[in-house]
Amino acid sequence: MKPLDPRLLRQARAARGYVVLTAVLGLVTAGLVVAQALLIASVLAPAIQGSLTLPDVATPLSWLAAVVVVRAGVAWAQERFALKAATRTVAELREQVVSHAVALGPRWLATGRGPAVATLATRGLDDLEPYMVRYLPQLLLAATVTPATLAVVLGLDWISALIIAVTIPLVPLFMILVGQLTAGTSERRLQVMQRLGSQVLDLLAGLPTLRAFGREHGPEKRVRALGDANRRATMGTLRVAFLSGMVLELLTTLSVALVAVGIGLRLVYGEVGLEPALAVLVLAPEVYLPLRQVGMHFHASTDGIAAANQAFEVLDEPVPPVGTTPAPALAGARITFDGVSVRAGERDVLAPAALTTAFGARAAATDASGTGATPSGTVVALTGPSGSGKTTTALVLLGLLAPDAGRVLVTPRDGEPVDLADVDPTTWWPQVAWVPQRPTLTPGTVRDVVLDGREVPDADLAAAARLSGLDAVLDVLPDGWHTVIGQGGVGLSVGQRQRVALTAALLGDPARVPLVVLDEPTAHLDARGEQAVLDAVRTWRDQGRTVVVVAHRTSLVELADQVVTVASAPLPPAAGTEPAPSVPDASTASASSSGAVA
């Protein structure tokens, strides 16, 4: 753990300029501190020793006034730019952390890092502000003011300088010692804080459920206990962290006292003049002040450094490699799953296990109309018992998840097959529309949520709503398209939420978005509502799109041109690279696909 991590300067542009500015201001401050002390002594000493009138000291007094003004200016600049730089540094890191976490993909986020990254990005990084605004300047002042003032004290009275010089090395020594003691606890505290954050939030999110069971008062104790645990953990850290502060204060204040007593006694014997004695008395606390401040803000610094380290930890997490080949045109392409297996979470299960199938443009591409340009659409149903990996299969197809074994090949019309792993996903995604299993809607009006910033003619919007069955939902909403829906679409049932997501997915241009992936689109729909979805799926097919649906219902399976059965299998104990023994998907798929083609 370094007091100033070079990675921080590398990652955050705002931090670099700030450190330079602060160092310059530190040098100016050093000069001003020395000037102020010498001026005060030069006025005060003759005033104490003999009768003196103000005109006698008019010049040093006006210099002193000037120093006061300039010091105020420096203080202004330091504070002003420190806050500015801190905000920008936090913003830069926040953006990097969030972008990187998203790039790490759904599997990484689902391992519990999601909420932790959220806490880090929203609150944890704020710890960098006190670190940069309070701690860093003092650190740099300790490097400028402390040596400068000490040198002046040496020139004035070498014995006092010796006392100070002996105690100063003790300061960093204790700091390092205490720093080593606190490093672990501070990181633990951040973890406790994050755990507390996600657990309290989890309890609040689950409140409706708890209330349904009449159990909402049980976790009160737990919330209290979580708070108590946090307090105890924090106080434990503070007791040690503040100890460093106390040792520092003790060392520095006691040294100032010793310098004062020593120089006072030597004054009695005339070994030192009054003017240098007064100057030393004023300067002695100034030598230690930056060091004391460093100690005072030490726990702020460890929090800040711990937060920065967490950010770097996320940033250092290697992003799964993404391909660079531009995606082939999906229209008319064939997609082949070749022995695709994915390990399910932390369980010893492969879901899907060795999935092998192929789907895409049908041979009927050159049809009776003679144009031959428009490929016929196709509907592929992914079926299988729950937990067999249907959604995971969809994620693989979407390029959000790399299979642990096997590969997905995309064969464009008149082209060579390309491994999806080599494809640049940013060229793949624009060709795909996705309605996930549990759509999360951003709050806003239904219209805003569906459009999400896109410009769509009202007629197209209405048509999409008709197709998805959203129009029936709009009929019962108080303000129709302009009804405001809350977090996760509160006020809408899950089925209605899905229709909103469906409508949003319908608005894509069929030519540019040839692949539609729907995860259980008929869930939460009744028999008649289901009909609307079936119509939508048919429409997509008629538009020439390939529709991959995660399906349970017979009606949808019936509609499908091809049925792919997804199955899971236990992870082979060797945990080698070879996937589980193949399951007979391919035969199932080909068997069921033949009959369904109209």
Place this chain on the structure above:
Amino acid sequence: MSDLDQVPGEPVAAGSTARVGTADDRTGTDPLWRAVRLLDVSWGRAAKAIGLGSLALASSVGLAAVAAWLIARASQMPPVLQLSVATVAVRAFGISRGVFRYLERLASHDVALRGMASLRANVYTSLASGRTAAVAGVRRGDLLARVGADVDAVGDVVVRAIIPAGVALVVSAGSVILVGAFLPSAGLALLACLLLAGVLGPWLSARAARRTEERGAAARAEMTSTVLETLEGAGPLTVSGRLAQRVDSLRRTDRELAAVTDSGARTSGTAAAVNNAAIGLAVLAALLLGIPAVAAGTLTPVELAVVVLTPLAVFEAAGVLPAAAVQMHRSRQAARRIMELLDAAATDVSEPPSTRGHAWSDRSEVVVTRAACGWDGRAAVTGVGLLVRPGRSVAVVGPSGVGKTTLLMTTAGLIPPVAGSVSLDDAPIATFPPDDVAHQVVFVAEDGHVFDTTVLENLRVARGDVTPDEASAALVDVGLDEWLSGLPDGVETTLGPDATTISGGERRRLLVARALLAPAPLLLVDEPAEHLDPATADELLTHLVATSRTGGRGIVVATHRLSALAAVDEVLLLGRPADASPDAPATVLARGTHAELLAHDEGYRWALAQETASV
């Protein structure tokens, strides 16, 4: 500070929610003070922290004053013995400062951390007893901000504002008296400079903060929400190409935050300058006033040293006040958001539960009579009669959005009927305390929450004493045996946040298993068979009904799958009459057993045919 006098040493009971509503009458409408009351701060502890802090700074001032006296006196070359008290005092102050400061920091942080824990618990309690809709209406990010950063900000007011302000007041007053005792005019000058640093500086900061904090808080909440939405919707955002847009809006809110901080920084810069200038001015004033006083003989030369050099140590106390003033505003904004949430959740106490101490049996009945159900007085379903009694099973079917969930929630007493009545054991259900009702009638929502804890603890939500064996048995009963055997630690396996690590079908069955473990004699289950393949869905529904019947339980199931409904005693078909306008409320179109409806109802027959068309 006078703030401390407002709630003198009041012992505050923990966990009471009544105070949320009644806090206004004593402390005005300042949300900060309402929130501070919820911190349950022990004012004795706060006073102790102020005392320790004052002692620490007084040591500092004492050191400066006595050292100045010592040097000045020494220059007159007196006998060394005359200086011995001063030398001892200087050394003692040198030691006591650090010790008192350490103790003060521990004491003040302890007060604040205790307060934050209490406030979080109090927020939870208020939300637990209040209206559920209040929680559901808040964005997840906002909620995290409120129980997290906002609670911290309210707690910080203790450490960063109240205690430092108290210390500054005590130490400044003492120093002015000390200097004034030697030279009254210098004391007044010091007072003026202290007012400059301790009042003008903080006032400047406070004024700017008032203008900018609100904008900052809004931007911050916006930023938090954007971050969370981006992370939660990472996959869909990536695929739909909206990710860059979200990162842009994150950058925009961050820029907004930066702009707000910048305008605040200009003023805190000014405050820092004022504070810095005040120290210099105090020294200059002491010299300008002291030198003529020495010449006039009203001040000894030794005292001049004290008068000039003491102020150098005094301003440390006033120096933290601008930050304290800003903290007050930051905390007030945070407190306002917390209080908004609590006020929204505050229950309408116009009709408090009146039936207490009712002798519950396991033969409770819920009777719904000619009820209209809906939200905010708007009926979604009208004219519903429903009897829920132990051993009886009812299915409510109908298209999605028709109001099945609303009917179930009304039956459970979670929302009041718009018209008609819902009674439990012959008394209106609203007259019972909600807890009592929940122990008789459990409503299982279709999007029930799966907690970020072990499978076992998730099942214990229904009943606290579920044993691991009972848990395993319940999971096997709903067909989760394979899933269970795949879990590394069995029922002790921790599920991921919001259970994204289990599939939709597994999740549904887990919720059903949990419902079946509830001790309540009446169960209302919303869409138990979603996300399941047809065979599993029918099997689960049949199991649910059969288990309830053998257990002597009453059950109502809302579903749109009809094929397994031969198992239930009665089916209610909800829908809009064919000739009704689309926004007319739905009603019961038909009721009877599965066989009767099949025989007589065309729509029912069609819907069933859709399901069983193939496979």
